[in-house]
Amino acid sequence: MIVVVIYTRPPYIRAPEEDFILKEVDVDAIVVPVFQDEDETPIIEGAVSDIDDETGGRLREAVELDGFSASVGETLTVFWKWTRIVYVGVGPKNSDNILDNVRNGIAKAVKPLVEKAKTIGLVADDMPDDAKLEAVIAAGLAAYRLEHFKSEKKAKLRTIIVKGVDYKLANTIVEGVYLARDIANAPPNDLYPAKLAETLKNVFSELRSVTIEVFDYDRLVREGFGGIVSVGKGSTHKPRLIVLRYKNSDGDKIALVGKTVVFDTGGINLKKGDGLFSMRSDKAGGAAVIGALYILAKLGVKANVTVLIPAVINAIDGGSYLPSDVIKMWDGTTVEIGNTDAEGRLILADAIAYAAKELKAKIVIDAATLTGAIVVALGPVYAGLFTRSDRLAAVIEEASQATGEKLWRMPMPDEYKAYLRRKSPLADIGNVPNVRAAGAIYGALFLEVFAHDSEWAHLDIAGPGIGGEPDDVAPAYWPGSLAPGYGARLLAETVRKLASR
Ligand code: BES
Ligand code: ZN
Ligand code: ZN
Numbered sequence: 001m002i003v004v005v006i007y008t009r010p011p012y013i014r015a016p017e018e019d020f021i022l023k024e025v026d027v028d029a030i031v032v033p034v035f036q037d038e039d040e041t042p043i044i045e046g047a048v049s050d051i052d053d054e055t056g057g058r059l060r061e062a063v064e065l066d067g068f069s070a071s072v073g074e075t076l077t078v079f080w081k082w083t084r085i086v087y088v089g090v091g092p093k094n095s096d097n098i099l100d101n102v103r104n105g106i107a108k109a110v111k112p113l114v115e116k117a118k119t120i121g122l123v124a125d126d127m128p129d130d131a132k133l134e135a136v137i138a139a140g141l142a143a144y145r146l147e148h149f150k151s152e153k154k155a156k157l158r159t160i161i162v163k164g165v166d167y168k169l170a171n172t173i174v175e176g177v178y179l180a181r182d183i184a185n186a187p188p189n190d191l192y193p194a195k196l197a198e199t200l201k202n203v204f205s206e207l208r209s210v211t212i213e214v215f216d217y218d219r220l221v222r223e224g225f226g227g228i229v230s231v232g233k234g235s236t237h238k239p240r241l242i243v244l245r246y247k248n249s250d251g252d253k254i255a256l257v258g259k260t261v262v263f264d265t266g267g268i269n270l271k272k273g274d275g276l277f278s279m280r281s282d283k284a285g286g287a288a289v290i291g292a293l294y295i296l297a298k299l300g301v302k303a304n305v306t307v308l309i310p311a312v313i314n315a316i317d318g319g320s321y322l323p324s325d326v327i328k329m330w331d332g333t334t335v336e337i338g339n340t341d342a343e344g345r346l347i348l349a350d351a352i353a354y355a356a357k358e359l360k361a362k363i364v365i366d367a368a369t370l371t372g373a374i375v376v377a378l379g380p381v382y383a384g385l386f387t388r389s390d391r392l393a394a395v396i397e398e399a400s401q402a403t404g405e406k407l408w409r410m411p412m413p414d415e416y417k418a419y420l421r422r423k424s425p426l427a428d429i430g431n432v433p434n435v436r437a438a439g440a441i442y443g444a445l446f447l448e449v450f451a452h453d454s455e456w457a458h459l460d461i462a463g464p465g466i467g468g469e470p471d472d473v474a475p476a477y478w479p480g481s482l483a484p485g486y487g488a489r490l491l492a493e494t495v496r497k498l499a500s501r
Contacts, residue, residue: 006182006191006199007148010140010174013160013167016121027161028117030085031109033102033124033135034059034070035093042070043093047125055080059087072101073108073476086113090135099134100404100475102127106135107142107476114143115154122162133170134404136162140174141477146185172298173489179203180291180485184284184465188263191283192237193311196262200242200290200309207297209248215241225310225354226327227335227346232312234267234320241351242309244293249302251499255361255454256293256491257351259344259368260286260311267314267340268322275372281483282344284465285367286311291488296495303499308355310347314340326427330354331450336424338432344370345443346431349450356454363392363498364454366447367461367487373439374410374460380469383407383486386444387457392498396457399493404475405486407459410441417445461486 018025032051035043042063044052052059058078062068068076070089078085088109091101106122113120122139124132145155183191191199197214204210217238220229225241232239261282265271271279286309293307321327325337327346331353335346348366355361367383374384385407387393393409400407419442423430429449433442444458464486467478478484 006179006186006203008144008146008178008182010171010178011143011157011160013136013140013162013165013170013174015167016161016163027083027119027121029113030083030121030123031106031139032085032087033090033105033127034087035126036070036089036091038092040069040071042068042089045126047123051085051123055085072105075109098131102131102135103138103404104476106138110139110142111476114145114157116156118156119159119161120157122160124162132162133165136160136165136170137173138477140170141177144178144181144479146182146479146482149187169299172295175298176291176295176488176492177485179294180287180488181479181483183287183290184281184483184485186280188280188313192262192313193232193240194237196260196309196311197240197242200244203294204244204297207294209246209300210293210297211245213243213245215243223330224328225330225350227329227350228310228312230321230325230327230337231267231314231343231346234317235313235315237262237313239310239312242311244290244307244309246293246297246303246305248300249304249499251302251304252362253304253306253360254495254498255306255308255355255359255364256289256495257308257348257355257364257366258286258289259283259348259366259370260309261344261347262311262313264314264341264343265316267316267320267343269339269341270316271341278466278468281466282369283311284369284461284483284486287483287485288367288461288465288487288491291485292491292495295488295492301496301499303495305495306355306359306361308351310351312343312347314343329450331357331452333429333449334427336427336430338423338430342431342443344368345446348447352447352456353450353452356450356452361454364451364456365396365459365491365494367459367465367491369462369465370443370460371440371462375463377440378408378463380463380467381406381474383464384410384440384460385457386410386412386441386460388412389455389457392455392457395497396490396494399490399497403489403493405464405490410444412441412444412448416441420445420449459487
């Protein structure tokens, strides 16, 4: 097992060598999910019952005396001989939300153990297979701590032991999401565009099926990537376009494009105090598509995928692009800059057009922390999905159901296209509308111009890409104030579904 990491190595998920309940094996905590009956009482049968019998009946006691009801995330810790047993409620056994309940329950049990336990055993014997897989993935994801920059490292959890899951699948998904999280949360001075390119060479050197091409600044200028060059030229760390290719089938080429603004100051339209907060995660779209490719390539999924990462710093400087500049995009479209803070659509437009016209991708999906407007509309957990293709929407929505990464399809009204042209007297279109209304829709309509003949979908992940919601608003397996790596699983699953048809 080789795992190339940027900052954070995930705990390793493996099978038990012997029964860790009855034998004194080196397990610091045993997490036991408990389902609920229709009448909201815990179901104590099978492995749960055996463990309770073996360890003095403390669970039944807690039900009797303390009203332990196995609601989602409710825990009971029993110290027993060489270890501790953490019973955790995962809600009703026959729930439409069973996967989310299991993810949240397990994550709530695991989080407090991260600094205490080196090895955790998970007893998921009585779960359906899909819930079992989600349980162990949630355990892995809940353990994420970005301690690379801390002098004192507190996280101890290294191993998760569980019976009877697809270990390669579980480990790969957790690794892919950790990779996305590390990238999304990286400070801009540590992961500027050129450094990201070097880092990806390193990460993907492990996966020989992936090739990497890096367009440096001179090449971007020479080949007319006006969007990427204009946004990126104001920083001493110049932009890159990173292209990762994975071809393991002769099927239609699918392009994944990720907004990778390493830091978004807003440019000359400088963001104010609060707005700057968390703009290091304005590369969460790029992080998502990179994580997705890692998962696909490591699993050897039969697919033909190209990932495009336009990586820039939107900085403020004498050399920055200006509001009222007219720039020429890679595909020849001219754009009048109404606001330098609407930079994501400019770098994406070049990459999307390049994917559609030059690389001849049949399907193009982009992920981007594109607009504050989508956060106002959908909040911190849901992404906005924009596409004219009902077929593509259906696949992405199914993938979202499976992975628990929430989204909501948004409209793309033809009438609103008038906004695109109304804004610019000088150029073909403007990069911002002349109204405050429908900001996220405008962003999508702008991008659509550059999708040309491809079947295209856009995920505005400004909410879940940044994350940082405490407690029960966000899923419990999200890493507190940090970006959760939203989209890595979702896009891997989407591509898997598209490629297997
Ligand atoms: N990166 C921001 C969008 C964003 C805001 C992401 C909050 C996550 C949280 C994007 O580049 C931006 O600044 N968009 C502007 C567009 C506007 C100028 C048309 C916005 O949303 O205000
Ligand atoms: Zn911006
Ligand atoms: Zn931005």
